[in-house]
Structures are given as C-alpha cells and as structure tokens.
C-alpha cells in the first residue's frame with residue numbers, strides 16, 4: 602500500500618442553528634473549517650486546542666458519526682463517504698474509537714468479557730469456548746487478569762474500565778484508533794499507565810492513533826506530530842519535538858508558555874491566553890485569533906492566513922510569523938510526515 606493510512610482533505614462541518622424560516626441565511630456553528638492532515642501507519646497525530654475548537658467534531662467526522670459539510674476522509678486512499686454498506690463494515694474493522702468516559706461508553710449490563718468480544722461477534726458468531734479464549738487474550742493484552750471477564754463495569758476501577766474500552770477497540774485488530782480525551786477522566790498515575798499501554802500496543806501492533814487531548818503534557822509524551830486547532834481551523838501542524846522546542850504560531854506559543862510544568866498532570870489548557878475563544882457562529886474576520894493576538898497587524902483583521910509550509914516540515918497559518926510568499930504554494934495540506942520517534946513515557 603502506498604500513501605497514508607488516513608487522509609483528511611479540507612474537512613468542514615457547519616451545524617445549522619434553527620430552521621431560519623424568515624431569514625434567508627440560516628446561522629451556523631462553524632465547528633470545523635477546512636481541516637487537512639494525514640496519518641501514517643504506526644503514527645500518533647495529536648490534536649490539541651481549547652474547549653470548543655472542534656477537536657471532537659473532527660473525531661466524529663473521522664468515525665462517520667457525523668456527515669461533513671465539505672471535504673473528504675480517505676482510509677487507505679478510499680473516500681469513506683462513497684462506501685457501500687458491506688464496504689463500510691470492512692472499513693469499520695480498520696478504525697476504532699476510545700472515548701473519554703469509560704463508564705458511560707460501556708454497557709453496564711454486560712460483563713467485561715461480553716463487552717470486549719461484542720465487536721467480533723458483530724462480524725462472526727463465536728462459540729462459548731472461542732469467546733472465552735478471545736476475552737482472556739484481549740484482557741491480557743491490556744494488562745488485566747482473565748479472571749476479570751465475568752465482572753460488570755460497575756465492579757471495575759476507572760483505569761480498568763478504560764483498559765476495557767481499549768480492549769474492545771483492539772478486538773477487531775484495527776489499523777487506527779481515535780482516542781478522544783481517552784485519559785482525561787483518569788487519575789494521574791492511571792493516566793500514565795494507560796498512555797504507556799497505548800505506546801506498547803503501538804510498538805507491538807503498529808497501530809496508528811489520532812489522539813485528541815487538551816493536555817499538552819500528555820501530547821508531548823505520546824505524539825509524533827501535533828495539530829493545534831483554534832476555532833475550527835488548524836493553525837499549526839508540526840513534528841512534536843519541533844512544536845514544543847519552538848512554537849511558531851502565537852497561539853501555540855501561548856499554550857506552551859501557559860503550560861510549562863513538566864508534570865503532565867499539571868498541564869492544562871484551561872486559560873492559556875487572555876480572553877475567550879470567540880463564538881464559532883460569528884468568528885472574527887481575518888485570522889480568528891487576531892482579537893487575542895499580541896502580534897496582530899492590520900492584515901490579520903482582514904485576511905484568513907493560509908497554512909504555509911516552513912523549512913522544518915511544519916505548516917503554520919500566521920501573517921506575521923509565517924507570511925505567505927507569492928512563489929510558495931499556499932496549501933492547506935499537511936506537511937511531510939516525520940519519522941515517528943520512539944517515545945519513552947514518564
């Protein structure tokens with residue numbers, strides 16, 4: 602296979618607000634605007650940004666839990682929007698999701714064993730013996746005792762429940778896991794255990810991750826590349842080490858400056874820059890970050906900055922720090938993918 606495992610092209614999602622019977626134009630929430638990136642097999646792409654910047658909407662669009670207003674999602678070069686029902690089933694084996702809240706995403710009436718073997722049974726019937734063997738294997742893969750297979754979710758700790766969510770995602774041997782705030786609800790030490798588990802699984806099985814988080818400490822340890830989103834758009838996408846060593850976009854810089862504590866549990870994006878994120882219903886004209894940006898110039902108030910490729914492989918959308926040259930192709934496409942680094946965690 603050539604080309605990336607996942608390719609996202611100009612993905613856009615506008616949620617209409619109300620019916621707008623008397624108005625000609627219906628107001629929309631611009632949740633995601635013209636987002637492009639790719640993910641290679643075995644790579645972890647992190648998506649970071651403040652609350653409401655569109656991270657979860659991107660995840661929903663990738664999983665086809667929401668339909669895009671515009672743009673495409675390609676898996677192994679195939680546009681998932683055009684898939685027929687049976688093709689969609691095959692595609693669902695390739696891509697799984699791990700959710701933030703391990704409790705509400707697990708059926709409280711099913712045992713751990715039933716929960717984790719269910720995805721496989723949706724495809725093929727399993728005998729009692731096969732189900733038990735599969736459950737034992739999956740539990741062991743996520744560091745749990747097979748004896749746990751008869752427990753209900755309510756009889757497990759938060760960390761065990763999240764391991765169960767990961768085991769369920771692993772059941773179909775996916776090539777890609779979308780993890781949306783997968784460790785945010787967990788205690789500090791449990792967070793580290795789950796992140797280490799994800800890294801181990803990636804090394805053993807070559808699984809790629811789209812890892813959505815508001816926690817820069819976590820991202821720095823687990824990511825190969827990082828996409829920084831602001832008000833629905835990617836403003837910087839860079840190899841992880843380069844991003845943390847030298848952020849280019851003023852928003853990325855503000856996030857990192859506001860979160861300098863090495864302890865990942867202390868790194869939060871609660872209030873990284875002065876002021877509020879503007880409404881995605883009426884985003885500011887020009888660069889959406891300009892009302893909060895200390896570097897803003899007149900051009901920022903007028904023109905949306907394009908993503909400009911930089912020499913070190915990152916792309917940045919900033920009129921001041923990454924001015925577009927007329928001879929440089931202005932592109933919303935992702936930069937060349939860096940080699941994933943083997944990240945030792947904590």
Ligand SMILES: Nc1ncnc2c1ncn2[C@@H]1O[C@H](COP(=O)(O)OP(=O)(O)OP(=O)(O)O)[C@@H](O)[C@H]1O
Nearest residue numbers: 616630632651652653654655656657658659815881
């Ligand atoms: N179904 C929906 N209808 C209307 N607006 C929506 C819908 N889902 C999300 N939004 C809006 O889209 C924007 C992006 O939301 P999204 O949940 O993707 O952000 P996020 O970055 O994941 O935030 P958080 O970190 O708080 O989960 C927000 O303004 C949100 O209110």
